[in-house]
Amino acid sequence: MNEKELVERQEANSRALLEQAQDTLRTLQNIVAETTLTKEFVRAIYFLEATLGAIVTTGVGKSAFVAQRLAASLRLIGWRAWFMHPTEAMHGDIGGVMEGDILIAVSRSGDTDEVVQLLQWAHTHEMVNILISGNAEGYGHDSATVSLLHPNSEIDPSGTIPSASIVAAEMVADTLVATLYARRGDQGLRKDAHPGGTLGRRATLMAKDVMVGWPKIGEDYDVSAVPLVTDQASMQTCLKVLGECRGLVLVSPGVGLAHGWYRTAAAFQTQVFRPSGILTAGDIARYAGRGDFDLLGAQDVMTPWAECTFVYEDLSVVEAIKSLQTNGVMACPVVVPGTVRDVVGILHLHDCLRAGVL
Numbered sequence: 001m002n003e004k005e006l007v008e009r010q011e012a013n014s015r016a017l018l019e020q021a022q023d024t025l026r027t028l029q030n031i032v033a034e035t036t037l038t039k040e041f042v043r044a045i046y047f048l049e050a051t052l053g054a055i056v057t058t059g060v061g062k063s064a065f066v067a068q069r070l071a072a073s074l075r076l077i078g079w080r081a082w083f084m085h086p087t088e089a090m091h092g093d094i095g096g097v098m099e100g101d102i103l104i105a106v107s108r109s110g111d112t113d114e115v116v117q118l119l120q121w122a123h124t125h126e127m128v129n130i131l132i133s134g135n136a137e138g139y140g141h142d143s144a145t146v147s148l149l150h151p152n153s154e155i156d157p158s159g160t161i162p163s164a165s166i167v168a169a170e171m172v173a174d175t176l177v178a179t180l181y182a183r184r185g186d187q188g189l190r191k192d193a194h195p196g197g198t199l200g201r202r203a204t205l206m207a208k209d210v211m212v213g214w215p216k217i218g219e220d221y222d223v224s225a226v227p228l229v230t231d232q233a234s235m236q237t238c239l240k241v242l243g244e245c246r247g248l249v250l251v252s253p254g255v256g257l258a259h260g261w262y263r264t265a266a267a268f269q270t271q272v273f274r275p276s277g278i279l280t281a282g283d284i285a286r287y288a289g290r291g292d293f294d295l296l297g298a299q300d301v302m303t304p305w306a307e308c309t310f311v312y313e314d315l316s317v318v319e320a321i322k323s324l325q326t327n328g329v330m331a332c333p334v335v336v337p338g339t340v341r342d343v344v345g346i347l348h349l350h351d352c353l354r355a356g357v358l
Helices: 003-033 039-050 062-076 113-124 164-188 197-204 235-244 281-285 317-327 349-354
Strands: 055-059 081-083 102-107 129-133 146-149 228-230 248-252 277-280 331-335 343-348
Touching: 003 164, 039 146, 039 164, 055 062, 055 113, 062 081, 062 102, 062 164, 102 113, 113 129, 129 164, 228 235, 235 248, 235 277, 235 281, 248 331, 248 343, 277 281, 317 331, 317 349, 343 349
Parallel strands: 055 081, 055 102, 102 129, 129 146, 228 248
Antiparallel strands: 248 277, 331 343
């Protein structure tokens, strides 16, 4: 076999391998697509929302991983939840279960001895229990308060390796968590329970944490940080300030300031500012071709405050990014909650992205 034939065979083998993998992926997608929800899901949500106790999850083998992640996700959104191995439960750990707790068991077959025993114990003690299973005929359903079913097919030729069924069980579990969170909202999210990583930043960072704010009284004012011009400022002044800043200038209704812009923090008697509008390079560009351009002032070309995009300082950075992108702007003023004009700083999209919330 020459080199050319060897290369061709390798390429043919690679194509065959990729095609086989794509077929397997399509099989997985088709199986997962068969996952549906019934009124049993609604009952499960109502039971979970009504409990004053903890949520105890359980499972054996690969199903145990689904149960463990379910408990972790529930804790993230504010529920008291923990994983209990069914074997350990039958040897003493069940003593940690209290009146009012709810049991969620994950079992592909619904027949796993340890899980069935735990479900029977819960049923005997009138404990609400939910079974997530791929087998409607499993003995566990006889003791389950609520049964949530998912497809039980697998993607390997023999149908024995837990794969698609585990993905489907994860989908049911994740849908439980997402539905509970959507109905409960941020009031249930323990923001202090996840202080690290991207999730922690997404949950805790607000616009005021990444905005550029006013200097404190007595500090030097940096025109490039929070640029201000008066509404009487000339185009030359506006162009100069825009050239020193990051693309957005606040326009002050004040008059009589030297050169038409603020240079020191002494101009501020408070950390709140009420502009009459904002000025961007785009605003100036719209008037650049006019013959009287040099005679115009900031108030003639600015975007009036009534037409400005702004965000509240207590808005999450994630939502602030959405607002900036939706309105097609790179920066906007930040205002005090409950007001529509009390500006406390400027929020830049680049600063939001650097905050690491995405």
